[in-house]
Amino acid sequence: MTNYKTVRLILGDQLNPSHSWFKHKDNDTLYLIAELKQETNYVKHHIQKLCAFFSAMANFASALKEAGFNVLHLTLDETHGDANLPGLLTRIATQYNCSAIEYQYPDEFRLKQQLNNFKKKSVFNINAVDTEHFLLQFEQINERFTKNKHATMEHFYRAMRKQYNILMDGAKPQGGKWNYDSNNRNKFSKSDLADIPVPKMFDNDVSSIISRLNKHNVSYFGEIKDELLQWPTTRKQAIDCLEYFCKNLLSRFGQFQDAMTDQCNHNTSLYHSRLSFALNAKLLHPLYVIKRVINEYEQNPQQITISQVEGFTRQILGWREYVRAIYWVNMPDYANKNQLDAKQKMPHYFWNGDTKMNCLSHALTQSLETAYAHHIQRLMVIGNFCLLTGINPNEVDNWYLGVYIDAIEWVEMPNTRGMSQFADDGIIATKPYSASGNYINKMSDYCKNCRYDVKQKIGDNACPLNSLYWHFMDKHRDKLQSNPRIGMVYKNWDKQSSNLQTQTLEQAKHHIKNIDSL
Template sequence: LSTLALILGDQLDRQSPIFEGFDPKRDVVWMAEVAGESTHVWSHKVRTVFFLTAMRHFRDELKAEGIRVDYRELPVKSEGRTRVGGEETLAAALRDAIDRLKPLRLVVVHPGEWRVREELRLIADEAGLELVELDDTHFYTTPDDFARHANGRKQLRLEFFYRELRKRLDILMEDGAPVGGEWNYDKENRGAFGKKGPGKVPAARRFKPDTTTQAVIDLVNERFAEHPGTLDDFDWPVSVADARLALKDFIRHRLPSFGEYQDAMWTAEPWLYHSRLSAAMNVKLLDPREVVDAAVAAYESGAAPLEAVEGFVRQILGWREYVRGIYWTQMPKYLERNALRANEPLPNFYWTGETDYACLRDAIGQTLQYGYAHHIQRLMVTGLFAMMLGVDPQQVHEWYLAVYIDAVEWVELPNTLGMSQHADGGLMASKPYCATGKYLQRMSNYCAGCRYDPAKATGDDACPFTTLYWDFLARHRDRLAGNNRMAMQLKNLERKPADELSAIRQQAAKLREQLAAANDQ
């Protein structure tokens, strides 16, 4: 054996540079399902099934092409040594493969998680083997591109990076200027459904589990029975062919309204006009270029308006590349950031959905059911509540990494720690996303079905978001004072009569006590 080509669970990319120069006669692909990747942090059953079944589909496609794959299937029982090595961690499974296969060198594409990259380097070192690390060509940019962009800048902002990429890659550009004259149609992308509601939203295409997926569902139900979530509704695309069908379905039926309703929420409507493509992209079943090109083509053919297409392109070409750049230029210290010194425990109801706060119940409930919530639910419901309550960002990070089907650390961590918790002190987003319950009342129908009143900050029916909002501003007043973008909110805080603010802060303290006490029960 010459080369052992390591393919990790989020690297299911047939166009990967790992196949350049791959010689099926001498080289072997190595893939392993290991329990450690589902248990080092807790993992939703949907997330585990998605990764494992997508890996098995990819393995089968490679084998059908005549590529030899040394593949370790996760045994149903968890005892130490079972069939095919039976080790429980990625490191142990790889050591076992090196012993058996005796490769001359290892090759891997840049992993999506710092911890995994460090582990692989260590194992190669121990085994005295060369480890070749290839750039991940799935992305438009490399971490070095981002480092160059960031070099010498006082502030990192998505907008600058995004414009640079639009120009360089000539996406939605005309004669050197942005198509339509504006770089950004954010203002038109903040619609709510109002009282009339969303009406009939075109249903997303579903993918019934095939026999491979069903076997994995059975395995996960047996082996990870205690893990959060249910598999009753598993309908995700798990192969390249199905991911392409899901893309087509989104472009045709939901992209045209994606922009306008990007930030809107509605009870028991988990998908609305969102694409549901993050998981397929994150394990590399779909190339982001294919997704962006399909959206741009819909604009060019008149099938979707510019504000929807630009809004969608910005998420992928902009945010997705940007957060990856932040991750790789800031790790490993980023993981420990806690700029707001938050140290409350994560309320237990994040794991059960059992709360009478209607917005949190809906967002967490659908998360447990499907392994999915859209961006504004993640940012302005679960994220906002945790930040304003003052939850330890590590616990928030572990929750987000566990419960979403698309969770991979390079994208989850900057979104959680930076964008939603402001734990990086403003590196990722220029101000903390903080708001009262009135924001949620405007953007959803949650408050109409809730026993709390978003307008109230004190009293039995006070909305916890509204109480915590004022308390958050008061607690961090000094820190936020220098931030121009917070000036208006701080001015309103100054206008609050002292006795009113004091009552709000007492109510916030009581709320923290109650939630912490509920955690101890």
Template sequence: MTTLRLVLGDQCSRTLSALEDLDPARDVVLMMEVREEGTYVPHHRQKIALILSAMRHFARALAARGVRVDYVRLDDPANTHSFGGEVARAVARHRPARLVLTQPGEWRVLEMARRWEEEHGIPVEVREDTRFLCPLPEFFRWAHGRKQLRMEFFYRDMRRRTGLLMEGDEPAGGEWNYDRENRKPLPKGAQPPTPPFFAPDAITREVMALVAREFGGAYGGLDSFRWPVTAQEARAALADFVAHRLPLFGDHQDAMAEGEPFLWHSLLSSSMNCGLLLPGEACAAAEAAWRAGQVPLNAAEGFIRQVLGWREYVRGLYWARMPAYRDMNALEARRPLPDFYWEGGSGMRCMDAAIGQTLEHGYAHHIQRLMVTGNYALLAGLDPAQVNEWYLAIYVDAYEWVELPNVSGMVLHADGGVMASKPYAASGAYINRMSDHCRHCRFDVKRSAGEGACPFNFLYWDFIARHAERFAANPRMAMPLATLGRMAPAKLAEMRAAAARHLESVSPPAPR
């Protein structure tokens, strides 16, 4: 009897659990390009192109192994353009005895899949996604009974479990975390290496033309498309990162610079998140380079912490707290997202750099996302639902399981401290310390009010004042609250008035 095996766009992995016991003589793999998945948020064109190209390359690789692939293209006239509609059509075509899939990465898709057994009258088996390093039951056991789910403690458990960067029972070098060594600004004259460019092949060019034609209202350009679309390309990207950028990745992972969108970052998250590269492969390569003396420990540890720690942690948190996590808004932020997030042109040099490169490449590194675009959203009190939609739509590596906890928890503190013990709020001084944006900006980073003052400065103190009572019991907020208490009332009033004028000019308050 035929088994219909469903492979989604972010599951382009040969080791996918849904394919483990595949019988090429009897089974059919179903892959679907559906418009609904490209439009439920206004995705960046490069994100759509990446997923469709990766899917087509993966389908071709399966077919080359003798696997029957039922591949529904976006421009198929019979395409219903929804997962549910295409599963129904495939069941009617193949009359399978059962449907097998790996657990989807997003809650809404899993909710769809849970209805298919009743809708189609066949067994539906949802298998664990074994591509991750921490099975969800393990995370749930770790999280059970904890009021606060701190990543650092999870990360240490994962180091012990995997043996990565361990010397017996102790962490390599005697420390679990070398983050304090990874906050260096760029030295003058630094020349970051150029990351690899994967020239679009015939399949990718066909997909790019399709996306340009079919998703005319989407954001971002396609001209700079450079992403790996096969497992072979993803492994080449990993090797290039380890050889040329990992050695200084640790030192400068928090730095920002004019005209340098990539610096020493790996650019591997897009490949990992759509299944072309496994997280275990990436961690093993970084550790091997350290043990061979090719990279310093702080660089290997910093990268492994992002993959083994943060990536696994946010995935576990997502599934542990959904669907309620999606609707959390602990700071009662309601202001609409300003148009400049989608279009650029804020006038703030750091914001325009981060948003501009995002529109061009579908990419910004983690400090730009957290401490520039995210910091502004936090300080301005932007609506978490709208901010989450933007992050999910605009980045090529964004899927809800990884985007939502990072944004609602880390960026916006909308979960009230489930993830982070304090909000990651900062004035312009942080951006000035970690970048060269401020020296080119029309706003003065040293001014907190008056003509030409940096918006991050007056927005920061407006944020602290607005939430002073809420943060009074948080020991990690004691320093800014003490400074606020010593501040001259007239100075505070001037900054808060500047904040009100600025916010009204870019984002009028939501109607009540």
């Protein structure tokens, strides 16, 4: 057996081929990439998520080996006896007579804490380095953000635009505006639906991974049709996906980025890029993606408007970097925030989509079948329902973290507990993202095929979101009515007759009490 001086750990979301670790080959260094039971059971995961990470890890290990690096890729078959990550590292370092262990800073608090504790107690010389992925350096987070204090994303986004000279015309934004969000709220017409391209998908055989998961009694949910994973799990596939987005989807991305439909079964991702897993696994660098998209815009100004490319850039350069900073500056306390004291148990249909509410059924079913839903489905359909019915944010967090292929806690928790559930006392959002059925009807065609009537507030046929919305606003009035962004809501509520108010609130209470029957 070959001995090494150093073992370098590569986690499943650290598959960055551009990392400085790989600038030079070193025969004294062993790179460790390992499937580990502890990473399968901190929440119950969708099978596609487990397979995506394990497949991407195997592919990255193979690429490193082909490039001439010393790589040890271990599957669950080889690590089933390792109780946890420190145990694995100790075993491998001892086995190969290593004196040093190196790792990249984890992007989840639980892993950072685990490795920090290991570093304090271990007999090995342990060193940690940056992942070299994010555009806001880790040490800069505390300089720009303050624990438990609201930070406006738009201000942060503009500062990042300036710092990286992205879509800038000198000191001013290209096009004269920083944000084109008001242009990007279109609903699909019938002709629009017919024009949506088929998505870029792949046929990654994950049958051996599924067999291992079953062999080692890993609990999961969901399915993979024909055991072929359709998400990109190599850098080449990720680049192919990016190229497809630029050539076929970017020209209408911004325009329809908030739109929803149940009339396009061949494409659940619509005009979205399908790059979130590749980005979060670090197969692609965010600046690489942004610059490629901007280059396409500059090469095709007649087909692609600035509102399309700005909307996409804002999601990556703005929102993605912003939520990561919010996560780290507020952890670990952030994971326990529940300012609205939400305690309701999550209903059964979150695991099967079996609800009469068409918007919720479609978004849940799509999530369960594909491990994906776009941001408005996550925020304004599923998240809005959880907010209005008072689902315990711990359950909401665990569901989102488990179901979505791109969900890693640093990006999931601020989006869910903060943006969606308003549980963080306004650290992220300046108001709760609550909505009645009218919003769903405005942004989708879900209501056309629903058993409930979106225009009715009360009665057996009334859309449940309507009464639930007013119940939520009434219940939390003391906390919300002074908010200048939603003060008008209470004026509208107060104009309603006391009889209608009473019926509306009673109907909502009935829905919450009988939430499993909706």
